[in-house]
Amino acid sequence: MSRIHKNERIGAIIHILTEHPKKIFTLNYFGELFGCAKSTLSEDLDAVRGIFERFELGKIETIAGAAGGVFYHPSVAPKEIENFSNYLCEQINKKDRIIPGGYIYTNDLLYNPEITYKIAKIMAMPFHDEAVDYVVTIETKGIPVAFMVAQVLKKPMIVVRKSARLTEGTAIHMNYITGSTKRIQTMSLTKRSVEKGSKVLFIDDFMKAGGTAKGIEDLMKEFESEVIGTGVVMATAEPKEKLIHNYHTLLVLENVDEEAGIIHIRPSCI
Amino acid sequence: MSRIHKNERIGAIIHILTEHPKKIFTLNYFGELFGCAKSTLSEDLDAVRGIFERFELGKIETIAGAAGGVFYHPSVAPKEIENFSNYLCEQINKKDRIIPGGYIYTNDLLYNPEITYKIAKIMAMPFHDEAVDYVVTIETKGIPVAFMVAQVLKKPMIVVRKSARLTEGTAIHMNYITGSTKRIQTMSLTKRSVEKGSKVLFIDDFMKAGGTAKGIEDLMKEFESEVIGTGVVMATAEPKEKLIHNYHTLLVLENVDEEAGIIHIRPSCI
Incomplete structure (x- = not known):
C-alpha cells in the first residue's frame, strides 16, 4: 500500500x-x-x-x-435548530393535514429518514451528558424518531407494545389511563428487555396530557428502573400541567382549528 | 473567514x-x-x-x-458482509434466545442502531439501482430495519398497521392469511400514504412462508402500486417455496432445536 x-x-x-x-x-x-x-x-x-x-x-x-x-x-447549531423548527411548523400547518377529530397527519414527516434524523439530533441534545441505558418508546408512530435518538446517543431502543407479544417471551403487562380521554389502555414489555436498575429516556412523537409518559414511568418501576428524561416531537399547549414533570418538546401545538383549517403550532425552545 | x-x-x-x-x-x-x-x-x-x-x-x-x-x-465490502453475517449468526445461536414455541428473541439486535444500520446497508444493496418510491414494512419489529433501509436509500417509509388507526385518516383495511399458521390477520394502511403508481420495496425482520409479504403485495395492488422487491433479515429454510417469488434474505434459519437448545442459522448470499 x-x-x-x-x-x-x-x-x-x-x-x-x-x-x-x-x-x-x-x-x-x-x-x-x-x-x-x-x-x-x-x-x-x-x-x-x-x-x-x-x-x-x-x-x-x-x-x-x-x-x-x-x-x-452530533449536535445542531442554535440558528439551525430555529430554522429547522420553523420549517417543520410551516410543513405541519397545512389544511389537508387535519384529520376529523382534530388529529394531524404527520406520517410523511415522521417516516422521512432525513427529517427524522435531524429531529433526533436536536431531541438528543439535552440528554448527551445523562447516564442513559436505553431509549424507550411505545409502538408505533414514535418508533422511527426514538430509534434515531437511540442512534445518536448510541444506546439500544426498547419498544413497549400495546398488546402482549408472547413470541418475544414472558412480558409484564400493565393498564394505564390516557391523560386526555381517560380511557384504559394496556402496555406490555418483554421481561428480559430491561436490566434492573436501568435509567431510560422516553421518546415519543406526541404528548397531550402525558398519560402515556406517566404509564411508561410506572411500567419502568415494575422493572426497577427509572425514566430520567422525556422528549417528544410535539406537545400540546393545553393542558399546561402534564401528568409528568420535566419533558422536552421540539414543537408546541397551540390548537387545531378544524373549521378554519388552521394548525397553530410553534417551535419550543428545547 | x-x-x-x-x-x-x-x-x-x-x-x-x-x-x-x-x-x-x-x-x-x-x-x-x-x-x-x-x-x-x-x-x-x-x-x-x-x-x-x-x-x-x-x-x-x-x-x-x-x-x-x-x-x-453506502455499501459494504463482500468480505465484511461475510464477517458480519457470521457474527450475527453467532449472536443469534444462543440457547437463551429460544422462546417456547420455537421463536427467537432478537429485539436486542434489531433494536440496536449500530447493528441495524449495518444490516440495512447490506439489505439495501440489491435495490440501489431499482426505481423505489417507498420502503414499506408492517408494524412492529421490522420498523427499525426498514427505516434504516429507507435512510440508506433516501426514501420515505410506510408502516402498514395491524389494526386501523383512524387518527391517521381514512384507511384501506384488508384481511390476509398467514402462510405458515393459516390464521386470518388484518392489515390497514392510510389511504393518503401511497401515491398511485408507486413502486415499493417491502422490508421485514422475518419471513416464514411469506404470507405477510403476499398480503403486502395484495395491499399494494389496492393502492394501484407494486412491490418490486422484498428483503428480510432472516428467512426460514422451510418451506422452501414461499408465497412470493424473488426475495433477499441476510440469514437463513435452518431450524430451532428447542430440546437441545440450538438455533441452526447461517448466512445467505444476499
Whole structure:
C-alpha cells in the first residue's frame, strides 16, 4: 500500500466517526488502519476537531487514558435548530393535514429518514451528558424518531407494545389511563428487555396530557428502573400541567382549528 | 473567514455526504460553503472518491449536468458482509434466545442502531439501482430495519398497521392469511400514504412462508402500486417455496432445536 496522505487519513477518520455517532474509536484502531504513529494521529485529530468546529458540524470529543479514544458527538447549531423548527411548523400547518377529530397527519414527516434524523439530533441534545441505558418508546408512530435518538446517543431502543407479544417471551403487562380521554389502555414489555436498575429516556412523537409518559414511568418501576428524561416531537399547549414533570418538546401545538383549517403550532425552545 | 484549506474542504464534504446517504449535493452548494471555484471542488471530489475507494467506505457517485452533483452511496465490502453475517449468526445461536414455541428473541439486535444500520446497508444493496418510491414494512419489529433501509436509500417509509388507526385518516383495511399458521390477520394502511403508481420495496425482520409479504403485495395492488422487491433479515429454510417469488434474505434459519437448545442459522448470499 502506498503512503497514506494526511488528506486521506482525515477523510477516512471523518467518515468512520460520522457513521458511528458516540462510538469511541481508539488511536490504536486508526493507527492500525493507517499504519502510522500516534503522534501523527494526534495532529490529524486536531485537524478533524477544527473542521467540525469551523463548519459547525457537531463536536469531536476525546477521552484520555488507556480506554481512551475519540468520538463524534452530533449536535445542531442554535440558528439551525430555529430554522429547522420553523420549517417543520410551516410543513405541519397545512389544511389537508387535519384529520376529523382534530388529529394531524404527520406520517410523511415522521417516516422521512432525513427529517427524522435531524429531529433526533436536536431531541438528543439535552440528554448527551445523562447516564442513559436505553431509549424507550411505545409502538408505533414514535418508533422511527426514538430509534434515531437511540442512534445518536448510541444506546439500544426498547419498544413497549400495546398488546402482549408472547413470541418475544414472558412480558409484564400493565393498564394505564390516557391523560386526555381517560380511557384504559394496556402496555406490555418483554421481561428480559430491561436490566434492573436501568435509567431510560422516553421518546415519543406526541404528548397531550402525558398519560402515556406517566404509564411508561410506572411500567419502568415494575422493572426497577427509572425514566430520567422525556422528549417528544410535539406537545400540546393545553393542558399546561402534564401528568409528568420535566419533558422536552421540539414543537408546541397551540390548537387545531378544524373549521378554519388552521394548525397553530410553534417551535419550543428545547 | 481565513482561507479554507484542502484538508478542511475534504473533511467537511465527507461529513456532509456521509450524514446524508444518497442525497445529491450540487457543486454550487459546496462552492458557496467554501467560497471556492468549481475547478478546485472537482479536485477535492476526486480526492474524496479516492479515499472512499482506498478504504472501502462505500462509493461516491457523481451526476453530470445542470441538475448534477455528488452523493454518498453506502455499501459494504463482500468480505465484511461475510464477517458480519457470521457474527450475527453467532449472536443469534444462543440457547437463551429460544422462546417456547420455537421463536427467537432478537429485539436486542434489531433494536440496536449500530447493528441495524449495518444490516440495512447490506439489505439495501440489491435495490440501489431499482426505481423505489417507498420502503414499506408492517408494524412492529421490522420498523427499525426498514427505516434504516429507507435512510440508506433516501426514501420515505410506510408502516402498514395491524389494526386501523383512524387518527391517521381514512384507511384501506384488508384481511390476509398467514402462510405458515393459516390464521386470518388484518392489515390497514392510510389511504393518503401511497401515491398511485408507486413502486415499493417491502422490508421485514422475518419471513416464514411469506404470507405477510403476499398480503403486502395484495395491499399494494389496492393502492394501484407494486412491490418490486422484498428483503428480510432472516428467512426460514422451510418451506422452501414461499408465497412470493424473488426475495433477499441476510440469514437463513435452518431450524430451532428447542430440546437441545440450538438455533441452526447461517448466512445467505444476499
